[in-house]
Amino acid sequence: MKKTVEAMPNYAPAIEHETMDPIGHRIQAFAHSQGNKTALIDEKGAVTWAEMISRSNRIANRLREDGLQTGDTVAGLSENSAEYTMLYLGTLIAGGCMVPLSGMASGEALALMIEDCDTRFLFVSEKNLDLFNEINDRLTRVTPERRIGLDTRSVDSGMDISDWLGDTSDEVRPASVTLDDPFNIIYSSGTTGTPKGILHDYRFRQRQLVRLANYGLDGDCINLVSTPLYSNTTLVSALPTIYNGGTLILMGKFNALRFLELAQEHKVTHAMLVPVQYSRIMAEPDFDKFDLSSFKAKLCTSAPLRGSVIAEAMKRWPGNIREVYGLTEGGISTTLDCAANPTKWDSVGVPTEGSEIRIIDEDGKELPQGEIGEIVGRAISMMRGYYHREQQTLDMLWTSPEGHTFYRSGDMGRLDEDGFLYILDRRKDMIISGGFNIYAVDLEKVLLEHPAVADVAVIGIPSEHWGETPLGLVVRKPGMTDSEQSILDFANAKLGKTQRIAGVEFRDELPRSTIGKVLKRELREPYWAGQKK
Template identity: 45%
Template sequence: MTAAVPSNTADALLAREDFGTLSEMLAAWAAERPDHPAVIEGGHVLSYAQLDARADRVAAALQRDGAKHSIAIVSYSCVDYVAAYAGALRAGLAVAPLPPSATPEQIAGMAQDSDAGHLFWDAPNAAALAGIAAGLPGKRIRFDNAEFETWLAPAGAKPAPVAITPQMPFNIIYSSGTTGTPKGIVQPHGMRWLHMQRATAYGYDRDAVTLLSTPLYSNTTLVSLFPTLAGGGTAVLMAKFEVEAYLELAQNHRVTHTMLVPVQYRRIMAHPAFDRFDLSAFRAKFCTSAPFAAALKADILKRWPGKLIEFYGMTEGGGTCILIADEHPGKLHTVGPAAPGHDIRLIGEDGREVAPGEIGEIVGHSGAIMTDYHKQPGKTAEAEWYAPDGRRFIRTGDMGRFDADGFLQLMDRRKDMIISGGFNIYPSDLEAVLREHPAVYDVAVVGVPSEAWGETPVAFVVKAPGQAATAEEILAWANARLGKMQRLSAVVFREVLPRSAIGKVLKRELRDEYAKVPA
């Protein structure tokens, strides 16, 4: 029996099987619940009517300026960031959200690569980029002073309608650059629409309140922001993550949904006041972007209300695995099975699928897949794998294996795998052992050059507070539990591990750091 299509206009738009757009959804919610808060950051609030009207004024101003191709944004999270994003989409332009954490030269390079004619920024980033203004788009508008308000088209302005197709670029998300020059990942409108429709299964509805503390340039954040707005809910933004402030916002706003990366979960669960906050409104908590320890998942399930859902996938799209942790407590060491309608396979160095139970590189196919790497056909081709039937898959660069139930267990990035004496060593296996030591709060294992073995593993450890264990003691303890070919050559203490803004350990920095240590 087929469920009835909701009679409500906005809900009906999202429920339809054919293509729709975020712009349509914002207009529908503005008509249906104009005063409901759409976006909140600090003391700034945009209702759906205000967000929709502001998007119109942005789109009309861009059309007035003759904007083509795209805009770029480099700013910390704020309500007008969302308005500028929505307005550009309404004008038929792509959005290139750029990471403030990048160097000025990288930001200029990404802005130029995106073909953006307009750059939207805030005061901190305007100051940071002052020295390279000549390399930035000619039209630059500040969010946090009178510039943005003055630049907008007059109140009540309406842009010329633009017909949006599924293949048109929605945004250009630049890779973190932790493995080289950032690549512009072109995500089409059709891919984003599938993300928004998929999210209805997780309760992103008109009563949802989503707390987002990761940056708006990251796909990690956007896969929760856009479904919240498409569903008519409220997105609460944090310009900067801080544990107690996060918990206070979650309690005060009766937050129902959140997207966090593993390092944020770890810090939240370790906060001494965690259990004093009322988090009972939570329906679902999401995680992605970095390895998520099984013990941490178990602690969250025990102490934090609501479902815990882990997504494994790429900004490039392709295939996604989903672990609904509360439904599969015995599978917390995995990232779950392939999502419905997604095809995940494992391939070897020869490009052929590996035998069941073997480790291989993860490739994925689905309807949600990037168009290409912007202006980099060679890199695009490197990221693709084609099945015998001709279907296009995206290569993840991650190694993994399926268990007998079809749940995927991640090993490591292919580039992070250590080959020592001809044997493959997966750092995640060593990290799992080290995390069992009471003195180890955080750890990353990398391969460093070795004359005897080619490569040898070294562990960088952040000690737990109050622990007095020496590096030699931890080394001996770990090596007594590791296989002969897995044994560590050294343990190095660090105050913190270097991480990207979305929590990925920057292992290249650790390798470079170790190379500079005198022998």
């Protein structure tokens, strides 16, 4: 795999005199300087720094005994746990490239991912055995003896990770790695075909680790992790916490009440959350009874956090909010300091240090400030490319007049007079009605002003007269009895003529990905069946 990575172009801007302190090397010192400090907490208990590093080193040494070479991939299919985190670290210490897999993927997609990433090791948790059993006869690259359980022996090898480790030494010998070596492959959340494998090298992660420490993810951090480790959302905060000697509290599955209990019990200082989690946590009836005074900052990513939710969280939940906008691929990076910018809460902030944002039209021409177009960006952290997919990598590139490579986001947005970025819609989700571009976020914002509306998604549906027209899919607040027509009338009275919504339909809930993104394609499918969109 290393040769494959080296063959990929490096689009990230150069940094003069750049040095690297690989995570597999850096964390070794913590075993001695703070060995008795808690490193990880999961539902089974606590793991000290000395215990975590000893276990991770044993995993690394065993992987190498089994033939792992620098750059080789190791795949894991598991919910968040201390053991899974130590497997991740052990892979990095050994010089391997970690491939965390989604337990929410279909069997077909998961089997394709495992084959696509060229892994020769697969570790599976007990909670994912049903999914594993659905696909294990389709796996050709991972031999049965290297299909190992994390907390179960019900796998082809008949071994859990402790059996596999045996009496392997915890001798400290982290592999030598370079900035160009692969760190991880994160698979996109595609629902059809094979999701794309996003390859990050050490350059990408090292620069991110340093930058995120500025958000307080340091040795004093107690970080409550409630999103899955196969998501870059999680890694953005979890890896810097470990890199700097902090503590991770790992939730195997998110539950709003349990989140609050853990936050109070462990005096949590930081958490990376997605927008829907903010709403669910603050909707807990006993939210205000919990002591959350230890919080210093909460981060948010994966989708824009609505200004109304920010306002409520800033009022009721101690600590600042830092909203982060970016792609798993990198290249685009903005941040919003909510405490410092109370008039900009509907934006996703300004470009981070070392990044640049531009707006382009359909022909790839740059647009002036204030005009709406596709967001493109370049930053100090940029992926090496989509693994095995050179053409798809090339398709997302935009070259500036100065000859710099930018990544296309697929998001539509605009920059205001102060350089703050506003996201309006995914390009593919934009509604074109009667020749006018309609951005769902504008309509959703108005619908959310109605006192009965708890959640909403606006999609385009077929219209014989207009080509397509907006439809509002609404989740009402508990106990509310307002009709679809009354909510429609409320919204259309506030919208311009070209924006007006054709109808409102109630839903019990909206389908979301595991990191909280509304699955609009799934919502649109019944309306567009047999038609082109």
